[in-house]
Amino acid sequence: MKKIGILGGTFNPPHIGHLIIANEVGMAAGLDEVWFMPNQEPPHKEKSAGAEDRDRLAMLQLATKGNRLFKIQSIELERPGPSYTADTMDIIKKEYPKDQFYFIIGADMVEYLPKWHRIDELLKKVTFIGVERPGYSMETEYEIMSVDVPEINISSSMVRSRLRKGETVNYLVPEEVVRYIRENQLYGP
Template structure:
């Protein structure tokens, strides 16, 4: 039987408790073997807003997942230049790991964009999409997507960056190790 791997992509700028809760809920609900957190280089649907290096994002993500034996970091997209298209990444991963079954985790906010995803028809044959609920978004789609209800936690990396710029607390929004890393490296201060 093939191992089932969930892929949770994102900018993780910085990684926060919401990311970990989503991963844990999907892991157990879908009976996956592992979750791979995949920081992306340049998502096609977002304007680049981050202020820290890929190395910092990667280090924070490793700190965030280090105490969960089924959570791992997959840095494949950070070594590629330009926009990160899920189809291209999943093609590489599927060819590199033919003995694994991949599940791609998205928020309900991304479900409505699926028709616009690069090579979506080929992609849905490669991976099982799993959508998690997000406030004010619906999971309506024609695509074969599984749904997982997760606790509604309205935390975003943008909120954390904003709080840090204002000198406000991010306690309990990120893991303590991530908070310490941010403070020690003076990240998000400007």
């Protein structure tokens, strides 16, 4: 039985904050793998403009290469419509019935848990691991694990904004991802 953490998001683009969270949670929780799971349509927000699904996957592959803990799970990109975690976990649990799953979320999503689709069923399938985020509370009525990670206040929207303005994103995004963004003229002016 493997202990697998899942970090979902748009990863549009993936940045150093995503990597730090995945690595820190993986080590603190003793996970065997951390899956980066890009979603198709996050139900709680509009899909961000910018990169196509194939570009987001390519950038994730570049960002995560070299870390044996990191894997990419593209299941949510392979199905149409909103990416409800409960639906995704139904599929994953059928495919990996013996593994134990941990869903990694930021404090913004901890506050949002009561609104998650089929939350009570989902809590039987995964253990949530909450990561603190500036300006959000970790208090919830649901049982979650909490992992302390270095505070890294980087967001994909901030990275996209800087790129649109022609500003640097060095050290915010892995170098290989910056190169991919430039070569494929993503997010730029």
